[in-house]
Amino acid sequence: MRPALATIDLDALVANYRWLQEHGKPGRTLAVVKADAYGHGAVQCASALAPFVDGFAVAFLEEALTLRKNGITAPILVLEGCLAADEYAACCAHRLWTVVHCEPQLAWLEAHARRGAPHPERIWVKVDSGMHRLGFAPEALSGVIARLERLAVEPRHLVWMTHLACADQPKHPHTAAQLERFAQALEALPERYAQVPRSIANSAALLAWPAAHGDWARPGIALYGANPLATEPLPAALTPVMTLRSEIIATRWIAAGEAVGYGAAFVAERATRVGVVAIGYGDGYPRTAPTGTPVAVAGHRTRLIGRVSMDLVTVDLTDLPESVGVGAAVELWGRQVLVDEVARAVGTIGYELLCHVRRVPMRYLPATCTAC
DSSP states (O other): OOOOEEEEEHHHHHHHHHHHHHHTTTSEEEEEOHHHHHHTOHHHHHHHHTTTOSEEEESSHHHHHHHHHTTOOSOEEETTOOSSTTHHHHHHHTTOEEEEOSHHHHHHHHHHHHTTOOOOSOEEEEBOSSOOSSSBOGGGHHHHHHHHHHTTOOGGGEEEEOOOSSTTSTTOHHHHHHHHHHHHHHHTSOHHHHTSOEEOOOHHHHHHOGGGOOSEEOOOGGGGTOOOOSSSOOOTTOOOOEEEEEEEEEEEEEOTTOEESGGGOEEOSSOEEEEEESOOGGGTOOTTOOTTOEEEETTEEEEEESOOOSSOEEEEOTTSOTTOOTTOEEEEESSSSOHHHHHHHHTSOHHHHHHTOOSSOEEEEOOOOSOO
């Protein structure tokens, strides 16, 4: 059997959530499991987290329905909101919370109400505080409130939310400006609406911007032990959940001046011992990873050499013990080689690498604590 494998440590996932939950108190914490839990398996991850969470968040309706069909009963927030008028009925039927961030969604909600249907259990109204992607302009909120009141949506059914553009940069002035703009927008509302719970913090804001913690945090990538911050280390308490590994399936020596792999992209400057690893871009390992990208072979850190192909990569074994050969374990990322290190070498972010894992089997290490 081909040795490529992604191992998902559900104990680490639970520990990461519990740490983030504690870090964000006294607010509550949604575990973001969109994009198949950032490539880790949404159903398996949500099932492990279910005894502990205040709720989950997904990107769109189908992701939420998959969780419901697999026995997840906790609150689930649909971050993109309803993308068609008839989706409000599904949200109500499956007790989903939904974001409303634009005029069409509000109009669809009104059409849903005209059919005599109830509104969703909780509506998260998104405010554009400066990211300029989704959300109502602050000056539009009074009109939004008036329309929600006509639908009998009371303040207790609402959450105000916004999203930060630069929270991954802990000193970026845009974040402070967004926080101020959001606060001012809500302070201008009638008192009973100004006191509605607020949600601001993604992973980066939860770690680096205490003023953004609010009433509901929404950590995503940090749950999986990858770093959302551009310039700061990840807290030591957060552990990588996924280990992507394979094995050496062949070795050879090449002389100085000889090349290896497609395009002869790597030319040896000295006699070089090459290890061939059974993994490639067909499995989600990035084709753009250059020579020098870190890997770990039998516990020794070394480097990728040559071009990544669909099914194979080649690594430098020259300075490793001669006993390291066929069958040696290779960690592409995990606890020895952080996914963020690989991402930096490739010029991307850990989120993308984790979400792109495919074809390799997923092995889940069970969460051993179900009520601690």
